[in-house]
Amino acid sequence: MEKRELLYEGKAKKLWLTDDENILIAEFKDDLTAFNAEKKGSEQGKGALNCKISTELFALLEKNGVKTHLIETLDDNNQLVKKVDIIAIEVVVRNTATGSLSKRLGVEDGKVLPFTLVEFYLKDDDLNDPIICENHCMLLELVDDRDKLDILKQKGLQINRLLKEFFEERRLNLVDFKVEFGIDSEGEIILSDEISPDSCRFWDMDSGEKLDKDRFRQNLGNVKVAYEEVLKRILGDKS
Ligand SMILES: Nc1ncnc2c1ncn2[C@@H]1O[C@H](COP(=O)(O)OP(=O)(O)O)[C@@H](O)[C@H]1O
Numbered sequence: 001m002e003k004r005e006l007l008y009e010g011k012a013k014k015l016w017l018t019d020d021e022n023i024l025i026a027e028f029k030d031d032l033t034a035f036n037a038e039k040k041g042s043e044q045g046k047g048a049l050n051c052k053i054s055t056e057l058f059a060l061l062e063k064n065g066v067k068t069h070l071i072e073t074l075d076d077n078n079q080l081v082k083k084v085d086i087i088a089i090e091v092v093v094r095n096t097a098t099g100s101l102s103k104r105l106g107v108e109d110g111k112v113l114p115f116t117l118v119e120f121y122l123k124d125d126d127l128n129d130p131i132i133c134e135n136h137c138m139l140l141e142l143v144d145d146r147d148k149l150d151i152l153k154q155k156g157l158q159i160n161r162l163l164k165e166f167f168e169e170r171r172l173n174l175v176d177f178k179v180e181f182g183i184d185s186e187g188e189i190i191l192s193d194e195i196s197p198d199s200c201r202f203w204d205m206d207s208g209e210k211l212d213k214d215r216f217r218q219n220l221g222n223v224k225v226a227y228e229e230v231l232k233r234i235l236g237d238k239s
């Protein structure tokens with residue numbers, strides 16, 4: 001598959017057109033951003049780590065019945081993916097309170113939630129990705145049918161069940177994560193974008209150490225070491 005023109009450059013990835021109109025190449029960059037790109041940085045090797053981590057997690061999800069955009073991982077930084085129309089809703093799934101949930105609503109940081117919380121945020125950097133309710137999703141025509149919101153929620157919960165258990169076996173607490181979905185050429189809603197320490201929070205179950213982008217957000221240092229540790233846990237005996 002041939003890499004053609006650049007379709008879009010985001011904060012963490014570049015999307016390239018290919019000689020097949022339904023297929024893109026997603027290239028993972030070393031750039032790191034936080035607080036809607038107010039804070040910027042770069043960590044050599046971060047793109048390759050996220051590419052590998054996302055590859056492993058998408059493969060795990062596919063194996064368990066979650067359809068994803070991933071076709072094949074080409075090399076350290078590049079994935080062949082199905083081109084989708086991204087649904088402009090960031091689906092956030094939370095097991096433990098932290099971050100904006102604690103800040104906005106005063107839920108104690110680190111509190112294990114009595115049930116898995118699914119939230120929708122508008123994917124719009126200019127508006128600072130605000131939290132939205134189902135009626136906002138309909139009002140803004142982010143989906144054409146209310147049932148699709150239920151599908152997003154159910155898929156978020158399914159992904160959470162699979163990943164939470166997988167990481168528990170590796171002594172990592174999956175605190176929360178963000179996923180994006182898109183509509184493929186057959187009209188099906190599939191998991192897209194990436195799942196990595198940029199988009200998840202992982203806390204070591206023994207030491208409590210943060211092993212995700214919060215190390216960058218909060219200037220905790222050792223960002224790359226943390227991402228490497230997540231990959232190591234994922235690979236387990238495979239590494
Ligand atoms: N399979 C896909 N088809 C089309 N767009 C995609 C696909 N997967 C991810 N995207 C989009 O690619 C863009 C680039 O990724 P990223 O750098 O993470 O962007 P952002 O700065 O918006 O977070 C995002 O807008 C994401 O929604």
Ligand SMILES: [Mg+2]
Nearest residue numbers: 010011012193
């Ligand atoms: Mg992104």
